[in-house]
Amino acid sequence: MFLSKLTSLKDAILKLNNYQIIMGSEKINLKDSYMRVLAEDIKSFHNSPPFDKSVMDGYAVIAEDTFGASNNVHKNFKIIDKIGAGDFSDKEIHSGEAILIATGAPIPKGANAVIMAEFTSQEGNVLTIHSQVTPGENISPMAEDIKKGQLVLEKNILIKPQEMGLIASAGFLEIEVYKKPKVKLIVTGSELVEPSSEVDTRSKIINSNQYTIAAMIKSSGADVDVIHLSDDYNTVKDHINQASKDYDLVITTGGTAISKGDVVVDAVDEIGELLFHGVAMRPGKPVGVGIVNNTVVFTLSGQPVAAMAQFDIFARIYLFRMQGLDYNYNIVKRKSMLKIPSTLGRVDFIRTYSDNTNARHILNRGSGIIRSMVEANSYIIIDENNEGINKGDMVDVVLFDSINWNG
Amino acid sequence: MFLSKLTSLKDAILKLNNYQIIMGSEKINLKDSYMRVLAEDIKSFHNSPPFDKSVMDGYAVIAEDTFGASNNVHKNFKIIDKIGAGDFSDKEIHSGEAILIATGAPIPKGANAVIMAEFTSQEGNVLTIHSQVTPGENISPMAEDIKKGQLVLEKNILIKPQEMGLIASAGFLEIEVYKKPKVKLIVTGSELVEPSSEVDTRSKIINSNQYTIAAMIKSSGADVDVIHLSDDYNTVKDHINQASKDYDLVITTGGTAISKGDVVVDAVDEIGELLFHGVAMRPGKPVGVGIVNNTVVFTLSGQPVAAMAQFDIFARIYLFRMQGLDYNYNIVKRKSMLKIPSTLGRVDFIRTYSDNTNARHILNRGSGIIRSMVEANSYIIIDENNEGINKGDMVDVVLFDSINWNG
Numbered sequence: 106m107f108l109s110k111l112t113s114l115k116d117a118i119l120k121l122n123n124y125q126i127i128m129g130s131e132k133i134n135l136k137d138s139y140m141r142v143l144a145e146d147i148k149s150f151h152n153s154p155p156f157d158k159s160v161m162d163g164y165a166v167i168a169e170d171t172f173g174a175s176n177n178v179h180k181n182f183k184i185i186d187k188i189g190a191g192d193f194s195d196k197e198i199h200s201g202e203a204i205l206i207a208t209g210a211p212i213p214k215g216a217n218a219v220i221m222a223e224f225t226s227q228e229g230n231v232l233t234i235h236s237q238v239t240p241g242e243n244i245s246p247m248a249e250d251i252k253k254g255q256l257v258l259e260k261n262i263l264i265k266p267q268e269m270g271l272i273a274s275a276g277f278l279e280i281e282v283y284k285k286p287k288v289k290l291i292v293t294g295s296e297l298v299e300p301s302s303e304v305d306t307r308s309k310i311i312n313s314n315q316y317t318i319a320a321m322i323k324s325s326g327a328d329v330d331v332i333h334l335s336d337d338y339n340t341v342k343d344h345i346n347q348a349s350k351d352y353d354l355v356i357t358t359g360g361t362a363i364s365k366g367d368v369v370v371d372a373v374d375e376i377g378e379l380l381f382h383g384v385a386m387r388p389g390k391p392v393g394v395g396i397v398n399n400t401v402v403f404t405l406s407g408q409p410v411a412a413m414a415q416f417d418i419f420a421r422i423y424l425f426r427m428q429g430l431d432y433n434y435n436i437v438k439r440k441s442m443l444k445i446p447s448t449l450g451r452v453d454f455i456r457t458y459s460d461n462t463n464a465r466h467i468l469n470r471g472s473g474i475i476r477s478m479v480e481a482n483s484y485i486i487i488d489e490n491n492e493g494i495n496k497g498d499m500v501d502v503v504l505f506d507s508i509n510w511n512g
Numbered sequence: 513m514f515l516s517k518l519t520s521l522k523d524a525i526l527k528l529n530n531y532q533i534i535m536g537s538e539k540i541n542l543k544d545s546y547m548r549v550l551a552e553d554i555k556s557f558h559n560s561p562p563f564d565k566s567v568m569d570g571y572a573v574i575a576e577d578t579f580g581a582s583n584n585v586h587k588n589f590k591i592i593d594k595i596g597a598g599d600f601s602d603k604e605i606h607s608g609e610a611i612l613i614a615t616g617a618p619i620p621k622g623a624n625a626v627i628m629a630e631f632t633s634q635e636g637n638v639l640t641i642h643s644q645v646t647p648g649e650n651i652s653p654m655a656e657d658i659k660k661g662q663l664v665l666e667k668n669i670l671i672k673p674q675e676m677g678l679i680a681s682a683g684f685l686e687i688e689v690y691k692k693p694k695v696k697l698i699v700t701g702s703e704l705v706e707p708s709s710e711v712d713t714r715s716k717i718i719n720s721n722q723y724t725i726a727a728m729i730k731s732s733g734a735d736v737d738v739i740h741l742s743d744d745y746n747t748v749k750d751h752i753n754q755a756s757k758d759y760d761l762v763i764t765t766g767g768t769a770i771s772k773g774d775v776v777v778d779a780v781d782e783i784g785e786l787l788f789h790g791v792a793m794r795p796g797k798p799v800g801v802g803i804v805n806n807t808v809v810f811t812l813s814g815q816p817v818a819a820m821a822q823f824d825i826f827a828r829i830y831l832f833r834m835q836g837l838d839y840n841y842n843i844v845k846r847k848s849m850l851k852i853p854s855t856l857g858r859v860d861f862i863r864t865y866s867d868n869t870n871a872r873h874i875l876n877r878g879s880g881i882i883r884s885m886v887e888a889n890s891y892i893i894i895d896e897n898n899e900g901i902n903k904g905d906m907v908d909v910v911l912f913d914s915i916n917w918n919g
Contacts, residue, residue: 135707136738139727154880155713160815190743191702193715207743209703209766209814211715245880257883265912266727267885270720270816273707274882295598296616300542300680306562308600308618313677320546320673331543336597336614359616407616408567409677437868461844473561473652475681476664478674505672506914 111390112381113489114418114452120380121394121419124401128284128353128427135272138264140326140510141282142429147258150276152248156193156211161243164203164225164232165216171237182232188213203232212244219243251275261429263510283429286327289348290319293360293369294407295335313409313475314358321416322356325424326510336360342372349377349397353427356420359407369404373397385489386452388472389415411472414454417484421508436486439464439502445494447487456481459502482506518797519788520896521825521859527787528801528826531808535691535760535834542679545671547733547917548689549836554665557683559655563600563618568650571610571632571639572623578644589639595620610639619651626650658682668836670917690836693734696755697726700767700776701814702742720816720882721765728823729763732831733917743767749779756784756804760834763827766814776811780804792896793859795879796822818879821861824891828915843893846871846909852901854894863888866909889913 112120130144159165166182174180186194187205194204198215205227206212206219217240224236251257257275258268264282272280297312298304304311315331322329330352334340341360348355360369370382370393377397382404384392392415393404403420405412425432442465447453456477457466464485467477483504487494494500519527537551566572573589581587593603594612601611605622612634613619613626624647631643658664664682665675671689679687704719705711711718722738729736737759741747748767755762767776777789777800784804789811791799799822800811810827812819832839849872854860863884864873871892874884890911894901901907 135723136726139730150709151711151713151718153882154717155711156715158717158880160880189702191704191715209701209717245878249876249878250881250883258886266724266731267820267882269727270724270820270882271886273720273723274718274816276707276709276711276718278707294616295596297598300683300685302557302683304558304562304683306558308563308598310561310565310616311558311681311683313680316542316680317673317677319543320676323546324673409681413674413677435868461842469656471652471656473565473567474657475560475674475677476657479665479678509916 111383111385114384114386117381117384117394121423124380124396125423125426126353126401127429128286130281131284132279132281134279135269135277138269138280138282139266141264143258143260143262143264143268143280144283144429145281146256146260147272147275147277147280149251149253149255149257149274151251151274152253153251153274154245154247154249157247158245159206159208159210159212159219159243160245161219161221162208163206163219163221163243165198165206165213165219166203166238167198167200167216168218168238168240168242170200171218171220171234174234174237176235179233179235182234184227184230184232186213217241261431263430286353286424286427288322288327288329288354288356289352290315290322290329290331291341291344291348291355291357292318292331292333293336293341293357297333314407314412317409318356318358318405318412318416321413321421322424324509325421326428327354327424336368338368338372341368342376345369345372345397345402346376349400349402352400354424355397355400355402356405357402358405358412360404367391367404373402373404377402385450386418386454388454389418392419394419406472408472409475410478413478417508418454434503435507436501436503438499441466441485441494441496441498441500444496445485445487447491447493449492450489452489453487455485455487457483457485457502459483459504464500464502518790518792521791521793524788524791524801528830531787531803532830532833533760533808534836535693537688538691539686539688541686542676542684545676545687545689546673548671550665550667550669550671550675550687551690551836552688553663553667554679554682554684554687556658556660556662556664556681558658558681559660560658560681561652561654561656564654565652566613566615566617566619566626566650567652568626568628569615570613570626570628570650572605572613572620572626573610573645574605574607574623575625575645575647575649577607578625578627578641581641581644583642586640586642589641591634591637591639593620624648624651668838670837693760693831693834695729695734695736695761695763696759697722697729697736697738698748698751698755698762698764699738699740700743700748700764704740721814721819724816725763725765725812725819725823728820728828729831731916732828733835734761734831743775745775745779748775749783752776752779752804752809753783756807756809759807761831762804762807762809763812764809765812765819767811774798774811780809780811784809792857793825793861795861796825799826801826813879815879816882817885820885824915825861841910842914843908843910845906848873848892848901848903848905848907851903852892852894854898854900856899857896859896860894862892862894864890864892864909866890866911871907871909
């Protein structure tokens with residue numbers, strides 16, 4: 106009976122950390138890189154902008170030539186060229202001259218400002234202005250955003266839209282990213298059947314873990330294949346063994362069978378090494394982690410809510426780190442609206458609905474109550490040295506949204 | 513010149529709201545529903561659990577028979593049957609009898625508790641217990657999570673892992689979800705070229721918007737096709753016209769050309785109706801929205817940072833609502849670490865790095881500075897009636913992570 110000695114949550118995490126695997130990298134097209142993790146430092150090939158750039162449609166001029174112009178005092182210039190977006194001009198501007206210029210086009214030699222088209226009128230090659238501009242006005246200077254050779258992004262960051270823009274501007278069409286982990290999810294339980302409006306309600310239970318845990322794996326940046334097995338020891342053992350060779354990570358749920366203890370845990374213990382089984386936490390106490398063929402196997406509960414909490418506490422962080430993200434939960438402070446008893450020596454993860462100020466925990470939260478996870482948006486964490494929370498106490502909260510694959 | 517009269521941000525949003533389109537729905541397999549929006553109310557076909565369920569491996573007994581049992585006082589029972597997961601027993605328990613039972617199996621008639629296997633020993637059909645249990649112990653009562661016929665989820669919610677578990681338990685293998693919007697992104701600009709280590713730095717600029725805005729569209733739950741066009745009026749017009757027929761939404765960036773104003777805005781004005789062009793906000797003033805063939809067209813700036821802010825403020829919310837989510841930004845309060853000047857009559861979206869307490873805005877934030885979006889994780893919003901922020905003032909902040917497609 107492995108469960109008779111519980112491991113502290115802290116020790117369990119330390120043991121798991123010793124077996125943290127990090128994925129290799131692969132080169133992909135930048136346009137496919139959204140929500141992947143960068144596996145190389147990005148040094149810019151270019152200045153950005155690559156030249157002094159007009160940020161308005163208008164006329165490149167010498168700013169000093171415009172001084173004094175107003176609605177009442179107009180000034181005239183000779184237009185000597187035009188520069189469309191994507192073009193450039195070899196001409197140099199001298200006092201009294203102007204060049205028609207488009208947004209995004211390079212400022213011609215001699216000019217130091219752009220006067221917006223709406224403050225001008227043009228007839229033939231004569232420009233009349235009725236406003237003044239200051240030196241540098243409407244110009245984005247060369248290298249204002251990025252300098253050539255500059256380290257613009259360090260590896261191990263999650264690539265969001267803005268990072269993609271920066272990488273593009275640095276000149277990269279392809280980049281190295283960490284490979285996505287391939288995860289095998291093995292849902293065990295002879296009592297489990299597919300969702301249907303007609304289920305044998307004398308003995309069968311709908312298999313919800315195949316949906317929740319598979320989606321949680323996706324929400325951690327990984328790919329997943331799912332299989333459902335009945336509680337047959339050899340079948341379970343063979344599947345775990347094969348999956349540990351074919352996948353980067355194996356996650357199981359359930360696996361209880363009469364007089365045999367937990368078939369999954371026994372199987373992992375036979376074909377590999379069990380790091381721990383049974384952790385001083387609630388919900389989720391029966392969680393285990395083993396190593397089979399150098400692959401980590403998380404053995405989660407069959408109880409849906411326990412399995413979700415175990416996933417959040419162990420598997421999610423492990424998956425993030427496999428992809429090069431050194432992830433830790435963002436703990437925020439909220440005021441507890443209710444009293445919450447707890448037990449010394451055990452870490453509690455209390456399903457809770459939190460707004461920007463308060464946290465009210467869900468009252469009906471047996472480890473099978475999926476509704477409690479839908480009604481909650483956060484966990485209150487009560488650590489092992491704490492006997493409970495009084496109404497009005499400030500508590501540690503982790504918001505579910507903050508543990509998604511987006512930060 | 514459309515820009516000469518700016519629309520207030522509030523009026524711009526009101527005008528856009530009049531043209532809010534909501535997608536139709538489609539039936540999909542539950543396992544494909546992660547991060548889709550539910551388009552039907554879910555009423556459960558079943559009780560969940562469907563029967564009084566054992567939550568431990570052990571023995572179903574009459575609790576009262578165990579009273580007084582302890583490590584010193586053992587009690588014996590006759591084992592009359594066994595129930596594996598997925599099975600059931602027709603036998604009824606009477607005083608002094610027990611049935612071996614697996615986690616997930618239905619409690620047999622007559623029993624009202626389960627004693628865990630670890631507090632028992634078995635020899636032949638004789639069970640010896642050395643602990644007592646209370647009525648209901650280790651039993652999850654029928655319908656504890658969900659009652660048959662109960663409305664468990666209302667439509668228009670984003671489907672996350674826990675919702676998938678609840679829908680499965682309610683008996684649904686397939687569900688109605690809102691269709692994903694198909695968006696055409698038209699990036700205009702003759703100066704734009706693909707990312708490369710070798711770019712003609714006299715006149716060409718790397719096209720970063722095709723990456724950032726495309727990824728932002730994906731981050732809003734939609735699918736996107738991208739095309740890059742040069743600043744040719746007829747080409748731009750024809751593509752917008754065709755895209756407005758083939759897609760659910762059209763988004764453009766850039767489109768400046770000498771002496772023609774904005775080719776994109778002019779094109780939208782010719783083939784459709786321009787709702788507004790030019791909004792009293794910074795960055796992002798030149799944003800426009802038009803209707804072409806009953807399809808909304810967002811005309812965003814070519815400047816990368818302006819385009820990102822315009823997307824966040826207009827297109828993101830529009831896309832969320834297209835998919836049935838009545839989305840509004842979650843505004844949190846932070847203390848500004850710096851003074852920020854502003855201008856009456858204009859709403860500012862100041863790129864900022866915020867932690868759980870403070871907000872420090874990014875100082876170099878010209879509308880071309882993509883780095884400023886990478887360094888920031890939030891906007892400080894300064895409304896139009898505010899002349900600026902003093903150091904230490906509490907300010908309104910929207911965290912970028914809170915505007916992703918996750919809740």
